Amino acid sequence: MPTALVTGANRGIGRETARQLADRGYDVIVTARDEEKARAAAAEVGASSLRLDVSDPESIEQAAASVSREPGVLDVLVNNAGIGSDFGVAGVEPDFDAIQRALDTNFFGAYRLTVALLPLLRASNHPRVVNVSSGMGGVSEMGGWSPGYRVSKAALNAMTRILSTELAEAGVKVNSACPGFVATDMGGPMGAQKPVEDGASGIVWLATLPDDGPTGGFFRDGKPIAF
Ligand SMILES: NC(=O)c1ccc[n+]([C@@H]2O[C@H](COP(=O)([O-])OP(=O)(O)OC[C@H]3O[C@@H](n4cnc5c(N)ncnc54)[C@H](OP(=O)(O)O)[C@@H]3O)[C@@H](O)[C@H]2O)c1
Numbered sequence: 001m002p003t004a005l006v007t008g009a010n011r012g013i014g015r016e017t018a019r020q021l022a023d024r025g026y027d028v029i030v031t032a033r034d035e036e037k038a039r040a041a042a043a044e045v046g047a048s049s050l051r052l053d054v055s056d057p058e059s060i061e062q063a064a065a066s067v068s069r070e071p072g073v074l075d076v077l078v079n080n081a082g083i084g085s086d087f088g089v090a091g092v093e094p095d096f097d098a099i100q101r102a103l104d105t106n107f108f109g110a111y112r113l114t115v116a117l118l119p120l121l122r123a124s125n126h127p128r129v130v131n132v133s134s135g136m137g138g139v140s141e142m143g144g145w146s147p148g149y150r151v152s153k154a155a156l157n158a159m160t161r162i163l164s165t166e167l168a169e170a171g172v173k174v175n176s177a178c179p180g181f182v183a184t185d186m187g188g189p190m191g192a193q194k195p196v197e198d199g200a201s202g203i204v205w206l207a208t209l210p211d212d213g214p215t216g217g218f219f220r221d222g223k224p225i226a227f
Helices: 012-023 035-045 057-069 096-122 147-166 196-207
Strands: 003-006 027-032 048-051 076-079 128-132 173-178 218-220
Touching (some): 003 012, 012 027, 012 035, 012 076, 027 035, 035 048, 057 096, 076 096, 096 128, 096 147, 128 147, 196 218
Parallel strands (some): 003 027, 003 076, 128 173, 173 218
C-alpha cells in the first residue's frame, strides 16, 4: 500500500486531503503539532498519526526518524500546514515578527521537512511532493497587503521550482497547489464559500499523478496558474 504524509492534517484542507487519500487506498500518516488532535483526526479518517510541528526543526527530525523506522518509505508528502499571520496588514507598515512566523511555518517548515524526508521519497517508485501554496503567493499577479503570507508562499513556490528541477531525473514530482478560497478556519472568516472537499481534490490530484504527469508546476483545480 502506498504511504502518504500530510502536515497540518488535524483540520481544514489537510484533514480532508488525508481523508481523500485514505479513501483511495493510501496508508496515510496524519500529522499535527498537537499529538492528541493528530490522533483524533487520524481515527476519523482511518489513518495513523504522528506529532509534527513544522516550525520546529527538532520535531521535524523526530518525525522523519519515526517514518524512517516504519514504514521506511514515503510515496507522497503533502506540505499543507500553513498560517496567515498578517492577513490584511499593509506592506508599507509591516509586522516583521508576523512575517518571520509565516516564513518559519509556510516556507522553512515545508522546506526542512521535504529535505528530511527526501531519502524516504527517493525509496519510492512514484514519489510525489505537493506544496500547498496560494494564489496570493503568485508574483506575476501579486497585489498589496499580507506581506508575510504572500512572501512565504512565493518562497514555497520557488522551492517547488528548485527541487522539481533537481529531482526530475530521480522521478520525484514536486508541484505547488492553490486550493482556491476555501471555507475553513482560515478562509471562512474572510467569506470563503468553496467546500473543503473541492479545495482538497486538486491537491489529491497532484499527490496521485501518473508517471507522465507534470512537475514543477502551479495548479488550481487541476489547471495551471501563473507563478
Ligand atoms: N482556506 C483557504 O482559503 C486557503 C487558500 C489558499 C491557500 N490555503 C492554504 O491551505 C493550507 C491549509 O489551510 P486551511 O484553510 O486548511 O487552514 P486552517 O483550517 O487554518 O488549518 C491550518 C492547519 O495548519 C496547521 N498548522 C499551523 N501551523 C503549524 C505548524 N507549525 N506545524 C504543524 N501544523 C501547523 C494547523 O494546526 P493547528 O490546529 O495546530 O493550528 C491546521 O491543522 C494552508 O497552507 C493555507 O495557506 C488556504
